Amino acid sequence: MLPKGLEKQLNILDFSLTSLWRRKLKNLSIMLVFALVIFLLGSFQMLTGALTSSAEAVLENTPEITIQKMSAGRQEAIPLAYIEKLRSIYGIRAVIPRIWGYYFDESNLANFTILALELGSMPFDSNLNLTLAHGHFPKKTEPGTAVIGRSVQDILGLDKRRTFSLFRPDLSLKSFKVVGVFSQQTDLLSNDLIVMNLTDARDLFGIPVSMATDLCIYVANPTEIETIAKKIAVLLPDTRVLTKSQIQKTYQVVFSWRSGLASICLLTALVAFAILAWDKASGLSPEEKREIGILKILGWETGDILAVRFWESTLVSALAFIIGCTAAYIHVAFFDASLLKAVMVGWSVIHPPFKLLPSVTLADLLLIFTFSVLPFLGATVIPAWRCATVPPDSVIR
Amino acid sequence: MRPSHTLFIFLLLLIIIDGMLYLHAKRLSKDLKEDQAIQAIAVAGLGLTDLGVATEARYTRHPAVSDPMAPFMDHPGAIEHFPTGSFWSAPTNMFSQKY
Numbered sequence: 001m002l003p004k005g006l007e008k009q010l011n012i013l014d015f016s017l018t019s020l021w022r023r024k025l026k027n028l029s030i031m032l033v034f035a036l037v038i039f040l041l042g043s044f045q046m047l048t049g050a051l052t053s054s055a056e057a058v059l060e061n062t063p064e065i066t067i068q069k070m071s072a073g074r075q076e077a078i079p080l081a082y083i084e085k086l087r088s089i090y091g092i093r094a095v096i097p098r099i100w101g102y103y104f105d106e107s108n109l110a111n112f113t114i115l116a117l118e119l120g121s122m123p124f125d126s127n128l129n130l131t132l133a134h135g136h137f138p139k140k141t142e143p144g145t146a147v148i149g150r151s152v153q154d155i156l157g158l159d160k161r162r163t164f165s166l167f168r169p170d171l172s173l174k175s176f177k178v179v180g181v182f183s184q185q186t187d188l189l190s191n192d193l194i195v196m197n198l199t200d201a202r203d204l205f206g207i208p209v210s211m212a213t214d215l216c217i218y219v220a221n222p223t224e225i226e227t228i229a230k231k232i233a234v235l236l237p238d239t240r241v242l243t244k245s246q247i248q249k250t251y252q253v254v255f256s257w258r259s260g261l262a263s264i265c266l267l268t269a270l271v272a273f274a275i276l277a278w279d280k281a282s283g284l285s286p287e288e289k290r291e292i293g294i295l296k297i298l299g300w301e302t303g304d305i306l307a308v309r310f311w312e313s314t315l316v317s318a319l320a321f322i323i324g325c326t327a328a329y330i331h332v333a334f335f336d337a338s339l340l341k342a343v344m345v346g347w348s349v350i351h352p353p354f355k356l357l358p359s360v361t362l363a364d365l366l367l368i369f370t371f372s373v374l375p376f377l378g379a380t381v382i383p384a385w386r387c388a389t390v391p392p393d394s395v396i397r
Numbered sequence: 398m399r400p401s402h403t404l405f406i407f408l409l410l411l412i413i414i415d416g417m418l419y420l421h422a423k424r425l426s427k428d429l430k431e432d433q434a435i436q437a438i439a440v441a442g443l444g445l446t447d448l449g450v451a452t453e454a455r456y457t458r459h460p461a462v463s464d465p466m467a468p469f470m471d472h473p474g475a476i477e478h479f480p481t482g483s484f485w486s487a488p489t490n491m492f493s494q495k496y
Contacts, residue, residue, distance in 0.1 A: 061441035346480030
């Protein structure tokens with residue numbers, strides 16, 4: 001036997017459900033549009049949250065300091081002579097010159113990232129082969145060899161072929177032999193990568209022996225990174241000094257509510273909701289008013305009528321919220337966020353499969369709930385209260 | 398059957414689906430931790446700075462080491478035209494710390 005209060009609420013819930021079902025086309029449409037808006041917002045938040053947390057997890061070991069030479073507001077090659085100047089700063093453990101850049105493959109319209117550095121001097125060097133599906137990284141004694149990402153292999157159509165050629169700036173061809181392919185596990189980082197020897201990269205890009213693209217600096221004491229960065233900036237005023245914390249910070253802000261698509265999603269949601277709320281708040285239909293009047297004549301109290309309206313709004317908005325959030329998770333986890341991915345990768349020919357864990361945090365769910373469900377409840381219950389307080393005979397007449 | 402009972406059955410169905418998704422998330426999280434350990438080695442060993450999500454423009458391939466002005470550097474008065482530029486917000490506070 002249910003307590004009397006609960007039994008009453010169950011009866012009101014039954015009445016609300018029947019009332020919703022009577023106008024099923026209208027209510028189902030509202031719920032679907034509402035769920036769609038929540039789905040879009042939820043998908044965006046889950047995808048960007050997943051990318052941000054992935055970046056946070058894997059970019060822990062980026063170079064402690066990166067130095068780029070600037071000229072006329074653009075990055076240009078940095079002279080290796082700067083390494084000698086840097087030796088005067090106490091606390092620098094290693095300075096590693098790096099050559100990297102982009103190679104546009106005109107036949108496939110794909111952008112590859114070419115990377116070359118002295119692998120033997122980098123941290124975790126001994127474990128680096130774990131990142132490969134097969135093969136090994138190019139050794140100093142193996143000129144003309146390269147390790148490639150999985151998409152590079154696909155786009156170049158290598159299949160079982162081991163050699164490929166790239167154009168130098170003077171349009172002469174340089175051939176490479178594939179000695180390794182990156183593992184599927186590193187796709188998010190290495191999908192478009194071609195790793196080679198420094199000598200080969202210089203030859204490919206036409207960079208003089210005395211130059212590099214940038215310098216990676218590792219310090220003896222990580223707590224001194226900021227101090228050493230300041231000293232470098234003073235010593236080499238024509239350079240831009242990036243610290244590890246700045247690089248990590250990038251991904252905390254790069255996908256945010258301020259980004260264009262997020263603003264569009266948010267604005268669309270707000271406009272959709274504003275139209276809905278305006279429609280609701282502008283008053284009930286004569287039929288709904290008459291229904292309230294009849295209920296009051298039959299002995300219903302104002303509180304009971306408000307309870308009916310509350311249950312109706314709660315059911316529509318809460319079900320839309322649950323369905324929208326569930327669909328958003330399924331969209332990101334099982335369908336690679338395919339609706340957002342098209343916008344996110346743009347004209348990129350190479351893009352990794354999004355094997356990501358959708359970020360579902362209480363804070364995000366509460367934010368979406370607060371922006372969608374609570375205002376909807378307010379917008380539907382308040383007009384009902386205004387109508388319920390009017391004498392019933394004036395409503396049904 | 399009372400309408401509320403139908404609702405409870407529907408809610409139960411949603412709870413079961415969400416529970417299964419929760420279990421899926423737990424398993425995926427475990428798989429991804431293994432992948433992230435390998436990715437961390439690649440980052441340390443190759444000095445990588447960015448995720449390779451969008452490769453169409455240098456400022457979306459390597460936002461961490463690109464200048465925030467890079468999208469507008471093609472010529473004086475250039476406007477940003479890559480589709481991904483609408484998704485990625487400029488890392489505004491990245492260069493706020495001057496050395």
